[in-house]
Amino acid sequence: MVVLVALPVLAEAPAPDPSQQLPTGESVRQPILGELRDAAIRLPLAALFGAVLALRPRRSGTPPRTAAVVQTQILLAIIGAVVMLVVGASLARAFGILGVASLIRYRSKINDPKDAVVMLAALAVGLTAGVGLYALAAFSTAFLTAALWLIEGFEPRTRIYELTVRLEEKALGLRPRVEEILRRYHCRFEARTVSEAELAYIVTAPYGLRTVSVSKALITLEGNGKGAVGWKEITAKKSK
Numbered sequence: 520m521v522v523l524v525a526l527p528v529l530a531e532a533p534a535p536d537p538s539q540q541l542p543t544g545e546s547v548r549q550p551i552l553g554e555l556r557d558a559a560i561r562l563p564l565a566a567l568f569g570a571v572l573a574l575r576p577r578r579s580g581t582p583p584r585t586a587a588v589v590q591t592q593i594l595l596a597i598i599g600a601v602v603m604l605v606v607g608a609s610l611a612r613a614f615g616i617l618g619v620a621s622l623i624r625y626r627s628k629i630n631d632p633k634d635a636v637v638m639l640a641a642l643a644v645g646l647t648a649g650v651g652l653y654a655l656a657a658f659s660t661a662f663l664t665a666a667l668w669l670i671e672g673f674e675p676r677t678r679i680y681e682l683t684v685r686l687e688e689k690a691l692g693l694r695p696r697v698e699e700i701l702r703r704y705h706c707r708f709e710a711r712t713v714s715e716a717e718l719a720y721i722v723t724a725p726y727g728l729r730t731v732s733v734s735k736a737l738i739t740l741e742g743n744g745k746g747a748v749g750w751k752e753i754t755a756k757k758s759k
Contacts (some may be wrong), residue, residue, distance in 0.1 A: 547717060551654040554604075554652055554654045557655075558654075558658045558744075561600050562662050563662075564600075565597050565600035570593050570596075572596075590670045590671070590727055591632040593666070594636045594640065594667070597663060599653075601647065602643050604647075604652075604655055625732070643651045654755060676726035677724060678728070678752060679722070679723050679752065680724060680752050681720075681722075681750075681752075682708070682720045683712075683718070683719050683738075683747075684718040684719075685716060686718075686741045687746070688714075689741060691713065691714065693740050693741075694713065694758075701722065703730060703736075705728075706733075708722045708725065709719040709721045733748075
């Protein structure tokens, strides 16, 4: 009798709400695949657009661009895309990222602009993991690592020397020709000592430069073979 009374009640009971059910493997996979799909499209596009801007044709007369600045501009475009993927349409996340970024105070001197950008990249992927977008955090980390490896592969390797050129009493007059020889060998230089007898420079030279060849070209400027050229390799820190 009790069963017969309960049957109409059970029949009218509402069906279970799908949103209240435990997540299945498929329901978990869909958001992850969506994150990866969006990241796989947007991050390469951001890198491409950043590269177009950073590598834009340079007008004559404008200052030359350094490799570090070009690389930094490309990486900033990628990080901007990562941050926007994290924010999405969530105003709360946007304010959270702004708040965290405003707390960062890094006062040590950074010689390479890329180092500062990598700090920002670490913040971006940390925020991504912190809001639970684990697939996006993993993909972004892998993509940024690959981008850094590729970009830094194009960075020219150099050596820094302290160059001393002694040309009897003709050094001051021969200075334009000395500097022309250094330019011919694709060296960047900064004069440290200029006198009648001696010229001293801090020279940034291509990694594979044969200093013997440059020395021979410099000694021939003196004429009587009494000139002297000295090279001393130094670290970038000591050159400042």
